[in-house]
Amino acid sequence: MSIDSEPAGSGHAGQGNRPLLLIVDDQPSNIQVLFDIFKDDCEVYMALSGEAAFKFLEQRTPDLILLDIVMPNVGGFAVCQRLKESARTAEIPVIFVTSNSDPEEEARGLVAGAVDFIVKPFHATVVKARVNTQLTVKRQADQLRAMAMVDGLTGVANRRRFDAVLEIEWRRAAREGAELAVIMIDVDFFKRYNDRFGHLAGDNCLQQVAGALQQRLDRSSDLLARYGGEEFACVLPATGLDGALICGNALEQRVRALALPHPDSEAAPVVTVSIGVAVGRPSEGGSAAALLASADTQLYCAKQSGRARVCGQQFSAQRPGVDVVDAPAN
Ligand SMILES: [Mg+2]
Numbered sequence: 001m002s003i004d005s006e007p008a009g010s011g012h013a014g015q016g017n018r019p020l021l022l023i024v025d026d027q028p029s030n031i032q033v034l035f036d037i038f039k040d041d042c043e044v045y046m047a048l049s050g051e052a053a054f055k056f057l058e059q060r061t062p063d064l065i066l067l068d069i070v071m072p073n074v075g076g077f078a079v080c081q082r083l084k085e086s087a088r089t090a091e092i093p094v095i096f097v098t099s100n101s102d103p104e105e106e107a108r109g110l111v112a113g114a115v116d117f118i119v120k121p122f123h124a125t126v127v128k129a130r131v132n133t134q135l136t137v138k139r140q141a142d143q144l145r146a147m148a149m150v151d152g153l154t155g156v157a158n159r160r161r162f163d164a165v166l167e168i169e170w171r172r173a174a175r176e177g178a179e180l181a182v183i184m185i186d187v188d189f190f191k192r193y194n195d196r197f198g199h200l201a202g203d204n205c206l207q208q209v210a211g212a213l214q215q216r217l218d219r220s221s222d223l224l225a226r227y228g229g230e231e232f233a234c235v236l237p238a239t240g241l242d243g244a245l246i247c248g249n250a251l252e253q254r255v256r257a258l259a260l261p262h263p264d265s266e267a268a269p270v271v272t273v274s275i276g277v278a279v280g281r282p283s284e285g286g287s288a289a290a291l292l293a294s295a296d297t298q299l300y301c302a303k304q305s306g307r308a309r310v311c312g313q314q315f316s317a318q319r320p321g322v323d324v325v326d327a328p329a330n
Contacts, residue, residue, distance in 0.1 A: 156226055
């Protein structure tokens with residue numbers, strides 16, 4: 001997966017629970033035969049050429065492609081190779097359908113990245129079984145890809161996903177000349193919470209905190225991630241310092257409003273968070289890592305000044321560490 005592209009979506013791309021199948025063949029009669037086999041189980045789309053297939057792929061991401069080898073202009077092998085070269089389409093399984101039963105042809109198809117090779121004339125039941133096998137493999141791979149980006153305990157994004165999204169958003173903001181905000185969040189005196197109530201209660205606390213934070217981040221472009229132990233982090237595209245501080249304060253209040261008793265906290269009788277905010281304009285220089293470090297410095301500042309509060313800073317690549325703003329916690 002290239003860093004500049006969104007990862008492939010999880011689960012089926014088709015409507016409802018039906019997998020989305022794309023049939024590419026220059027002969028409408030061939031398409032009709034396959035359509036009749038799959039029309040009840042799949043959402044079936046057809047393309048009469050490689051070019052038409054790529055046009056379709058700009059709009060939708062099928063779960064599987066049945067691909068004819070011999071077509072005018074762009075042949076099946078070329079289509080398959082191009083699919084495998086793009087991060088957006090590389091994960092889509094391709095099955096070649098051909099009337100040529102030459103083993104060398106089959107080998108060439110597999111080398112091009114196909115998962116299977118079906119020779120015409122074929123048996124409907126066999127084709128169905130082979131396609132279903134590959135759809136199952138695809139579904140499992142999608143689940144694994146999704147799991148690899150999600151924090152198992154809280155269900156929010158994990159650090160790996162956060163790092164990837166921060167890089168993508170940094171570059172996007174650099175291109176567009178927009179601002180980018182990063183928020184670091186740390187649960188106050190969490191070790192003491194664990195020590196008093198046990199790790200199960202600690203896990204439950206983190207789940208509730210994650211839920212409260214997620215509720216406040218209502219823009220689809222905002223990302224909340226569990227950054228480590230009791231630390232969370234957010235990326236807020238197109239957000240200036242004022243907006244990011246308002247968001248940070250709202251997040252602080254959401255967690256406080258959970259009213260989870262924390263008798264050993266020196267900050268409040270309930271579970272609270274300390275928050276560091278940094279906002280930069282990537283087109284003016286710097287790096288995603290430096291912006292993140294700046295938010296981390298602000299988090300440290302919030303902790304040093306009594307916790308359960310928000311500290312924020314306009315990050316500048318030229319003058320790192322200036323313009324500290326102490327935002328009122330309430
Ligand atoms: Mg053909």
